[in-house]
Amino acid sequence: QLQLQESGPGLVKPSETLSLTCTVSGGSISSSSYYWGWIRQPPGKGLEWIGSIYYSGSTYYNPSLKSRVTISVDTSKNQFSLKLSSVTAADTAVYYCARLAKYFRLYYFDYWGQGTLVTVSS
């Protein structure tokens, strides 16, 4: 059974960089059938896609966050990571990592991590 687990600091100071890692177990991050994504959810609000990465390193970002986001992959560790720079209180959210399956013309997030709350505060 595939599992995804987010890890990283739960508290980040304003103007600093938020860094999270997603560890994938029970399957290979190097499969050609999947992308790997980050999604966030501010408290009491809806879901926002942050960006995705393919095992080859190709990245895709939400235009509204693109200037501050970097997503990378480490296939040797079966992990992918998120960095979000210059954070403010508006970046306080539960951050999820998820697998984006791509089968022929079908694309959907089929496995999700449990999520990790990141609070931006001094």
Add this chain to the structure above:
Amino acid sequence: EIVLTQSPGTLSLSPGERATLSCRASQSVSSSYLAWYQQKPGQAPRLLIYGASSRATGIPDRFSGSGSGTDFTLTISRLEPEDFAVYYCQQYGSSHQITFGQGTRLEIK
């Protein structure tokens, strides 16, 4: 960017009733690229429907999806107590741009 608008914002129904949730896109979306998720408090979203109408593994057949173009619908034929949750639609667009609807809260009447 394709904007997904879900309606209603909140739907109040009783167990056993039929629920109809709407997701409208600001421009045409390929049916292949439309998915629905269920989220319960404190949990990650769970995939219900992909390709607009295909149920994900383990999803009961009381859940069904339909639609095309700009209008998509999630229907729950007979509500069970565990179905009361928030539901999101999501689309995959050109240049790998992904957006979610703002969600519909399904609450017990």
